[in-house]
Amino acid sequence: MKDLPEGCIRRLPLYLRQAQRYSDSGVDTVSSKELSEDIGVSPETIRKDLSQFGEFGTRGVGYNPEKLVKEIKSILNLHSTWDLALVGVGNIGSALLTNPEFEEGGFCITLAFDRDPEVVGKNIGGLEVLDVEEMTSRISEEGIDMGVIAVPPGNAQSIADSFVEGGVTGILNFAPVKVDVPSGIELIQVDITCELSRLAYYTGEKLRTKEIEDNYLGEE
């Protein structure tokens, strides 16, 4: 398959989730306009994204949600569930372990590791937390392809290294630090404080605009 633009890959999961919701509620057909209203992406973009994969919908009729789910799952490599290994069962890690969204999305954390003796052996979200010393061997034994890093910044690189050693190909990193991985490994970072900083920039700008408008109205 040809390489897809990053924007499209970011939107496909939104189409998938919404199509799944339509399908679950028994909706037969959905137009790009309806889909647009429910997910906040323009109908033109939706049509352009989906037209790349051939005949998804019927012109003038719309898309069949069930078919959409099946096709997008196949494009995103979500036809079967991905088993994940999580390292770091602190605040974010525990939240991930008990997140119902993951299962619906096709992801299942099957191994969880921590280095804190008080956490190792505990059962969180139905899973026993294992000692991080075992991570490379266990990941390799179970053939896990995807790992999640939820440890403090100072330990993130060594966990990434162990993931790579254990044979993981994709890593989601929640630690607020850059980690280096070989070129055959895919790494995506989720950085909540960066998102808040971005929000601060835009919010500050909007507050300034509001202030200027208020002052202007006050002068009338």
Add this chain to the structure above:
Amino acid sequence: MKDLPEGCIRRLPLYLRQAQRYSDSGVDTVSSKELSEDIGVSPETIRKDLSQFGEFGTRGVGYNPEKLVKEIKSILNLHSTWDLALVGVGNIGSALLTNPEFEEGGFCITLAFDRDPEVVGKNIGGLEVLDVEEMTSRISEEGIDMGVIAVPPGNAQSIADSFVEGGVTGILNFAPVKVDVPSGIELIQVDITCELSRLAYYTGEKLRTKEIEDNYLGEE
């Protein structure tokens, strides 16, 4: 100030965090090359981003981390701490309440709400959880400008509406659903399952490449 490109606004928090780390460890000067190695953004992009704000560094010498921190904080509207209101103290909400990164980044959750009677009144991360019924009045009284939504998808829109009613200007939404806000309100969504789906796409592609290479080697 002129509008900054989105990419630049996404990178500025990374520069800021790293500059703060240099500054904390007593580093006097840092080159764009060193900064590049530590955060994984090319030196050209760093120089281009920072040159927009005037004379940040000295040609051939580098940037002063302390000055960098001060200037980027000013650009991102982070010169003083932002007080945040959080709604939904479930798994993600609790993780946010106890996240040390927030404070370092200039954010402080000062109000937390939930609708579960078993959670209301509890002290989490040093903060008493309040009844969500009070949220609009409390946010408005305290003059909170930024809110965080960490409730299930079905309740996200009504929480967003209450935030707007209470006078909030910026919203960070962790609920995996689109919420509508008026044009004067800034909304940023953090969608962990979407990030995992994106990772699944890239990981699947890399696994396929690996398989093809392995088969090819096997034939030799």
